[in-house]
Every structure is written in structure tokens, then in C-alpha cells.
Amino acid sequence: MNYSSSMSSAGDKGVAENIADGKVTVPSALWKVIVILPVGSDDLNRISAQTRVIAVFIPNTNAFGEKPWSSYRVSVDEIESRTGYDLLANVPDAVELVIDLNEK
Secondary structure, X not given: OOOOHHHEEEXXXXXXXXXXXXXXXXXXXXXXXXXXXXXXXXXXXXXXXXXXXXXXXXXXXXXXXXXXXXXXXXXXXXXXXXXXOOOOOOOOHHHHHHHHHOOO
């Protein structure tokens, strides 16, 4: 499998606290969306309703690590709802709708 960084998105959400005299913001949660494609070119046109997508939304707390990462899996739609981003905006709408709602 070939990893394409353009097929992965990540970020933070909200503010848990500020440290270093307010110079560093600690996010209240972290998220990541990974689109898994076989080796090839023209990635956007190879995304279909059957494409595997892994999306996680992880609260940034000291309790993290007590559960397996897979317990934080969510749908892409949930991450989009929490962040306000349209993460798969360049994917055809019919395909995006199926991928957004699936929690695989």
C-alpha cells in the first residue's frame, strides 16, 4: 500500500487550556481522517462508495489510552459536524454522502 499524505487530514478542536503563559493552546480533542486507496494515480477518481475510510475523534484527556483507539472511531460526517470542515468536498456528492455517513 502506498501512503499519500494528500489523502489524510487531521486537526484539533476546541481549547482545553492554555500553557506557557498563553503561548500554547492545548486542544480539547484531536481528529484524523484517512482515505485508504490501492497504489495508483489519479487518487480523486479512484474514490468510490466502497473506499475504506478511517475516522477518529479523540478527547485530549489523561484518560486516553485506557481504551483502544478503535473505540474512538466515528463517521466522517461526525468530524465534519464538530469541526465545520467539509473534508471530502472534491469527491462526487453521491460518493461523499455514502462515505460521510459510514463508520467503518
